[in-house]
Amino acid sequence: MTYRMRIASSIAINSLERELHHNFNWLKERGCSIETRYEQQDRYHCLLVTLHYPRKGVLFREEDFVYIFKYQLAEIVAEHIISLWEEELVKRRLDKTYRGLLPEERSLILEKALSFMRCCDDSESLSLLMRFGRKSRIAHRVLDHLLEHDMLILDGFVSFYLRDYLKEIQFAVDLAWEEVNNEKKYNEFVKLLRYFVDSQPSRVLEVNLMMTGAGGFSMWDESGNSLDETYVRGCLEEIFTDDISTDDVLVSVLITLAPRRVVLHGSSGKLPCNESIKIIKKVFKEKIVTCTGCDRCRESLIKKGDV
Template sequence: MVYELQVITQRANNRLGELINERLEWIKQRGYEVEIICERLDDDTDSLIFRLYLPDRDEGVFRIEDITYICKHQLAEAIAEHIVTAWESRLLWREIQRTCRAFPPGDKARLLSKAEEFMKCCHSSESLNLLMNFGRKSRIASRILGYIEDAPQLVVEGFITFWMQDYLTEIKFAVEVAIEELRNEKEYNDFVNLLRYFVETQPPKIQEVNLLMSSNGVFYLWDSAGSKIDDNYIEYYLEDMLFEEIDLDDVLVSILVTIAPRRIVIHENNPLPSKESVTMIRNVFQDRIVTCQGCERCGQLKGHEAGLRRP
């Protein structure tokens, strides 16, 4: 008695035979003969014929139908792994080509990278990402198992198209997220370039500005003589801050752009907070930025914060 399944799939990145061999190690260890025949149908397509040779009657602990079911289950798991690893990027690229025809090639490549990353890491929690990826693969495997229960052949592309509409919806959503992320990045870069142009074309109101940020994001500004920067710059934005139209980070960037100093000394008494304002300042002012690794003022703030943390 022989159980046979033919799988037709893309040639590129085809490790399906290896995946099946790995999955069926348990069955082979129990003396069952497994045969895998790979054939090239054309330049882009492979045919894989899988055969499991079974005895004519039940022998030992497991019945023939039990071994057959275990085999089908492991085949489904292997094919699901193959779809996720070998087909997912191809499906994402196909969706990008369909919906983003006017995009330049470089942007399409960036979209593919972002969409692939989203499919793997759509959540900030690594554990949740692992769980979601496992769940996606399990859903695909379950659908495959139901299909090969009676079908002797599985054409992967056709199966995805007609049996995995929910998976294709996830693919489409990942591309939409990538498009939005790329658009936001371009808008951000345009804004940074505008601020950079403004800074480069304006005469500096103060030649040097020293910036020190505490661990909670409160900032201190003073000039090269050690004098505090005029509070008028902050008071200008005070009303907007009271009505929550602008936050402290935006105020800091706005003040520095308004002053347009030739040099900004960033004092790092502690690692700077991971804030968008810090990234923005570095992107706008670039080579005008100098980092202080430790001075009297850095030490004073560090000592002050240490005192606040003591019980």
Template sequence: MIYEFQVLTDINIDALLGNYNDRLRWIKQRGYIPSLSCKELEGNVNLVILRLEGDQSGGVFRNEDVVYIFKHQISEILAEHIVKDWEDKLLRREIMRSCRHLPLDERNSVHQRAADFLKKCHDNESLNLLMNFSRKNRITHRLLDYISTNLTVNVEGFINFCMQDYLTELKFAVEVALEELRNQKEYNDFVNLLRYFVDTQPPKIYEVNLMMGANGIFYLWDGQGTKIEENYINYYLDEMLMDEINLDDVLISILITIAPRKIILHNVANLNSEPVEMIKSVFKEKISHCPGCERCYQYAPSKDQHKH
């Protein structure tokens, strides 16, 4: 019995070749001889010939059973080849199609974000089961159906004509990445606007000390240790009561209004909260960190009860 299947692919096949040998141990143990040969055609296309020889018709498994198992192994190998080796090229192709208007550095950013999104889907157990495992399984079954009635597969043609749902998932990853990039650009523009506002108005208070507490509570005092007037907070009180603005927004708005030339952060070394990161982005060189003072210990986050 001799069975032969041919694969045409223009992506590096080193991983495919190693995977081939690893997966066929069971077939070898049954006395069959799988082999593989490869040659490069024009246009850097690799022709891979997968071959199975042997005859154990008197054994437990019929030849046709072993051939079916061989086809299934080929399907799994090619599915991994597509997901691991083709995906980067397919992402770049989709980015060139949908993000051609973007400069190169932004296209590269979209590519990195899309690849990270797909990697997170792979690394996260739940998302992996939902997307990556399902994706690979679908490709495997689609390949097995194809291999059952064909003796040659052109991997790129198979992806384009038989795996539109897979391409749609890659397109979705690019759309997610593009939306992230837009949001980041909008955030950066907003931060730059706030920085311009802060830099072009005189400070109402030269130095502000800030301590962040639990549940968004914050403490503000000036360079002389005096609590900053309640007027700044009362200005936003009505909006806070109507749930139209939260404490984080109030804090940032107060600091923008005061426009201090120096902000000392207390007890935030291990606090990566959104308002703290925004404040760092807006005030940058005006920011310094308290190494530890009496108030740091007195108003540690675990003791938060009321604004001080």
């Protein structure tokens, strides 16, 4: 007995054909066999798939073999869509929604969008769970279609039956575009700050910086004179807002002072990982050095109980 169906796709289908031959072990162990024949029809790659199955047996009816075949085929097609179609769908969404992108921007957005689709934060187990759930939903839709039709055109199926999946792709592309756009603005902002620092005369030659508890900081010049009172108060008076954070004050003070060198003190010169500190590192870059050990650093470590 035989059952035949056809799969068509505008994307190369040879990987799907390989998967069809490598799977269906359960059916093969019960006397079934799978044949495939490739055809090219206009812009479509077509695959004629034939299932040969035995007549009614003791445990299984003929329709049981066909149903199991369609069920397993749905799983294979779902994996094929996620593995091969996903990148193509992201590219199509990019071309449709964000035209006029520079090649490097398009490449970066594509990479980020695919990363968002494949990863969930830094949790590998959660990412696998999300992927499994997405594949399961797609496989269920494919099976519903196969139970009613002997022809599966992947282009139309994805467009009309997987709209939830396409919404996920749209969200990933929008999120990637927003992130790339924000990074672009951020880099332009940092570039402007670097230009400002490099173009104005330095008020002090050197700023020594030590982070203290609760997000505070202490600064002194190359002669050991404290810079906290004079410049921090002056900075706060110039910024007419009560909503400014300590980190923002630190950035503003350093930009205003425009020192030729910034020496980091404390726990191996490490600073908290926040946006303001990242800006400082990017703006002053080669001007930042780390103290290898001084009296103030040792006093700080003693107070923290690290020595």
